[in-house]
Amino acid sequence: MTGKHQPHTHRHTIAVLVDNEPGVLARVIGLFSGRGYNIESLTVAEVAARDNLSRITVVTSGTAQIIEQIKAQLSRLVPVHKVVDLTNEGPAVERELALVKVAGIGEKRVESLRIAGIFRAHTVDSTNESFVFEIVGRSDKIDAFINLMEPLGLVDVSRTGVVAIARGTQPL
Amino acid sequence: MSHDHDLNGAEILLKALADQGVEVVFGYPGGAVLPIYDEIFKQNRLRHILVRHEQAAVHAAEGYARATGKVGAVLVTSGPGSTNAVTGLLDAMLDSTPMVCMTGQVPTSLIGNDAFQEADTTGITRPCSKHNYLVKDVNDLARVIHEAFYVAKSGRPGPVVVDLPKDVVTAKGRYIGPDKVRHKTYKPKVKGDIAAIEAAVDLMAQAKKPILYLGGGVINSGLEAVALATKLVKMTGFPFTQTLMGLGAVPASSPQYLGMVGMHGTFEANLAMHDCDVMVCIGARFDDRVTGKTSTFSPKSKKIHIDIDPSSINKNVVVDIPVVGDVGHVLEDMIRVWKAKQLHVDEKALKSWWREIDGWRAKDCLRYTKSKKVIKPQYAIERLYELTRDKDPIIATEVGQHQMWAAQFSKFDQPRHWLSSGGLGTMGFGLPAAMGAQVAFPEKLVIDIAGESSIQMNIQEMATLAQERLPVKIFIMNNQYLGMVRQWQELLHGGRYAESHMDVHPDFVKLAEAYGAKGRRVDKPADLDAAIMEMIETPGAFILDVRTDASENVFPMIPPGAAHNEMLLGPEDEAEKPSSEDGMVLV
Ligand SMILES: Cc1cc2nc3c(=O)[nH]c(=O)nc-3n(C[C@H](O)[C@H](O)[C@H](O)COP(=O)(O)OP(=O)(O)OC[C@H]3O[C@@H](n4cnc5c(N)ncnc54)[C@H](O)[C@@H]3O)c2cc1C
Ligand SMILES: Cc1ncc(C[n+]2csc(CCOP(=O)(O)OP(=O)(O)O)c2C)c(N)n1
Ligand SMILES: [Mg+2]
Secondary structure (H helix, E strand, C coil): CCCCCCCCCEEEEEEEEEECCCCHHHHHHHHHHHHCCCCCEEEEEEEECCCCEEEEEEEEEECHHHHHHHHHHHHHCCCEEEEEEHHHHCCEEEEEEEEEEEECCCHHHHHHHHHHHHCCCEEEEEECCEEEEEEEECHHHHHHHHHHHHHHCEEEEEECCCEEEECCCCCC | CCCHHHEEHHHHHHHHHHHCCCCEEEECCCHHHHHHHHHHHHCCCCEEEECCCHHHHHHHHHHHHHHHCCCEEEEECCCHHHHHHHHHHHHHHHCCCCEEEEEEECCHHHCCCCCCCCCCHHHHHHHHCCEEEECCCHHHHHHHHHHHHHHHHCCCCCEEEEEEEHHHHHCEECCCCHHHCCCCCCCCCCCCCHHHHHHHHHHHHHCCCEEEEECHHHHHHCHHHHHHHHHHHHHHCCCEEECHHHCCCCCCCCCCEEEECCCCCCHHHHHHHHHCCEEEEECCCCCHHHHCCHHHCCCCCEEEEEECCHHHCCCCCCCCEEEECCHHHHHHHHHHHHHHCCCCCCHHHHHHHHHHHHHHHCCCCCCCCCCCCCECHHHHHHHHHHHHHHHCCEEEECCCHHHHHHHHHCCCCCCCCEECCCCCCCCCCHHHHHHHHHHHCCCCCEEEEEECCHHHHCHHHHHHHHHHCCCCEEEEEECCECHHHHHHHHHHCCCCCCCCECCCCCCHHHHHHHCCCEEEEECCHHHHHHHHHHHHHCCCCEEEEEEECCCCCCCCECCCCCCHHHCECCHHHHHHCCCCHHHHHCC
């Protein structure tokens, strides 16, 4: 199938365990850009210093056939240990952290603080005219929070991208 | 007595190559690799072939690898040396050819400073190599070289690049042997899933209109796999076809052979692919040159796909029974299971299938109009084949019409005798590839079937042939055109021949002489045999400049974007060519 632009695309969260070596992230990103796959979010950090392993969490979307290709292509990279489709093999927990800067005075300032409370966001910096909120949750929750902050003086956002882990007792 | 830790990087490199059984390296020196060349100078175990352009070094290593089944080795300098190698690397990548390419690099302290002849080689070659390494510590060097050879030849073979900063090859360090190196992550699965294999043989036994579709993976898998494929063909009596990369996997002289599949494959092979009810794809990858329009590709069949690379499965065509594994291992199990289950083919159905196929064969789709005045390109290949077949020549090709006629009109009864650039279609591949094969088999007849334009892309290698006394024969099918381009312009662009004609070409006979070789021109069909015999019998390299009919096109042809049953069989079909809008954008 010619594939990439067909209907029925689904969002998948894929965990990739890799050797923490130079160039490994470039290999993964190059694979996505070179083959025309989507990256909605990508995070990477070392997770097992002793074994020199990093874990990449990538959120992508595509038809079932494209998702299979993405996993096969990732598995084919030489420094890749393991590829797990958390969406298929679920259930999994997904979280993202965002720092959200809101500037304003008076009513808007009060309102932003109130909404932050509802979303269980923490205030990690404040001046007389601004707050920085730290919010953790699913991406859609963070989207909603940012949308609500927009009219209240949103000036800056920094997001980590999604990290995810399977529920239950088993390792990746 | 030298201790293991007394070695410098260059010595370690040469020791590692020796332990990997490397006998020949194709290369070109420069500042960054001088310490390595110094070591090469001091020894006489490893043979170095000095090419005239780094691209040719890589193609030569491909030719060597494809003709021998071994891993090819290349050594080039930093910067322009490594960028010149890039086309060859991608060529090897797309055709799954095992190779290790060592590139020089500026000293680690200068990396990132835009130093003289610095290139981000690992960055540039990442998408055109199977894997690559930048060695930053001399103590990693031996391990990396051993890993590189392991990765290059395991699983789906491919090119591996090892970038070597100059300070690393001069520093002293420790050597370790190949037996001490085990790869942490890369362990391709070679045994196929037995349940899938059982399902596959059951399906084959029920088939009424089966076809075996064999590709380059059969040859990649090795000589045992090749023997097993022939066994499967004989055991089942099924018709089989081969891709451009699979030519010679199973002997073309088998009565069950339908010829090549795909865009310029035979009528019978493509119709059998289209109408079959069970397709067994063995080490082939459903390339778009083979499938044509995928939505109408073999619509009635159940498909079995044996491939070592899971990413080849369901990439272009969705299959019913995938078997991930090495062709040799999987075929061994298939034949064993077939026998253990005492399966039989459906003889009656197969008979009527063969009757249908024989009807298609009767079309004689490779037929062409003979001429006494001009040399028809098809005739040129036919004569070359007939006059050399007793010598089992290794045939390399460039890219274009001549390549397709060479594929259609030479018959290969053995693997590793056909060297052609399939996936990348690199003009300039043939001469250096032939050179690499000739290095491996100095006594054998090696012929590059070339176009007059392709040959000029690496013509400088005539000098390498002379220096190394390699008797490669260059058979130029000279139509004065970028013939394949002209053909597409005729069929798809209203005969507007934009930039596909070259008014000026060198005098190839004089060119041969300038390089210390012999040459001859021939333009009459009656003189062709004598000219071919002169080429074969003259010792040393030879250019035969064969003036062919410039207006000839390659048929059959499945126009881009068309289905297998919409083939053009000859000039008479050109008028009714499907001029699909979709097809125009395809390459
Ligand atoms: C001008 C031009 C015209 C062309 N026209 C045609 C044409 O008409 N017909 C045609 O067939 N081709 C044609 N080609 C070539 C085409 O582009 C492809 O290169 C070719 O079809 C691919 O061959 P293949 O499927 O055998 O795959 P290869 O490229 O040889 O790939 C081998 C496959 O086998 C797998 N494999 C490798 N090793 C093993 C193993 N040990 N065990 C199991 N699997 C393994 C690999 O993973 C891969 O999927 C043309 C090329 C050019 C330049
Ligand atoms: C490096 C490179 N550039 C361009 C092409 C596109 N191309 C494919 S075939 C061809 C014409 C080849 O001409 P020639 O070698 O004379 O062979 P002919 O088709 O005439 O037999 C061209 C330009 C290519 N395959 N490779
Ligand atoms: Mg030509």
